[in-house]
Amino acid sequence: MDWSRAKNVLIYAFLLLNLVLGYQLWNDLQEQADSNLDFTSLESNIQKMMDEKGIKILAKIPGDTPALPKISYRFVDGDQNDRMINLESPVDSKLIFTSKELVNALKGSIPDIGDYWYDEAASRAGEFILHPLVDGKWPLFKINLTLYYSEQKIISYRQPKIEVSDPGDEKEQRVLSASKALGNLIENFLPDGAVVTEIELGYYGEVFNSDAHLPASPAWRFILESGKEYYVQGISGDVISPNTEKAKE
Incomplete structure (x- = not known):
């Protein structure tokens, strides 16, 4: 056996392995950094309350605050249960x-x-x-x-077949920032030890069988690790708590 050649092969193999492991570590750290909460977007008293209540944020807080109109929609056949x-x-x-x-x-x-x-x-x-x-x-x-x-x-x-109406003259309004909405939840709604895993902006409206047009407003959706959902209306700031359809100030 050519020990010199075998030694060189082992050295190159270890170098390659180190490169692969190094890249994987860098990639994992990069993904973690991308998803980390920017605590500077939360007020200091909210950050303190997070620590006191043991609340964790595993979702990236979006920084965009687009101007969106309220909309209306209807179920085409009047029945959402297709x-x-x-x-x-x-x-x-x-x-x-x-x-x-x-x-x-x-x-x-x-x-x-x-x-x-x-x-x-x-x-x-x-x-x-x-x-x-x-x-x-x-x-x-x-x-x-x-x-x-x-x-x-x-x-x-x-x-379910729906039809979204043209907002027409409905005025576009700048939505509440995700950090403000999250701060409200941390201060008034989230239980101790809550873990927020997702933050998403969309529309939330009433859901029931009707031929009439139903209103929907921009809203931030927050999902906890437990599966519970909170919606914060993007214009009024009202909170819809999980397992209820009741808006709270």
Whole structure:
């Protein structure tokens, strides 16, 4: 055996391994940095209260505060509980993680699926949840296109048909910042030890069967590790607490 050559091979192998491990460590730190809370966006008293209540934030706080109008929508057939439709050809469920492939795979069965946003946080075992997009960007929470899967195949779906009205002369208003909304929750609503895992801006409105147009306002959605949801209306700042549909000041 040529020990000199073997030693060189081992040295190169260890160098390569160190490079791979170093890259992985850098990538993990980069992802962690990207998701870290910018505590400077919260007031000092809110940061202190976070420490006192043992509240953790694992989601990045968005910094954007777009100007958005209130909207209205209606269920086309007056009923949000549409029947379940079976797919003629089941689709591999892993495609849900690549939206372009998902759209290509399901557009024959659901032509407007490209106008929906995949809600990973709201999805659960056996169901993928998507929400219609307002103006092609903002999810309309609580209105669900539900994809049902079994044995790693999407086999059926349920899709309430809605129609979003043109806001017309409805005035656009700058939404409350996510940090302000979060500060209100930390101070008045979140329980001790709460862990916030997601913060998302979209629209929230009343959900009930009706032919009439239903109002919807911009809202920040906060999801806890426990699965509970809080919505903070982006214009008024009112909070809708989990498991209730009652707005609180």
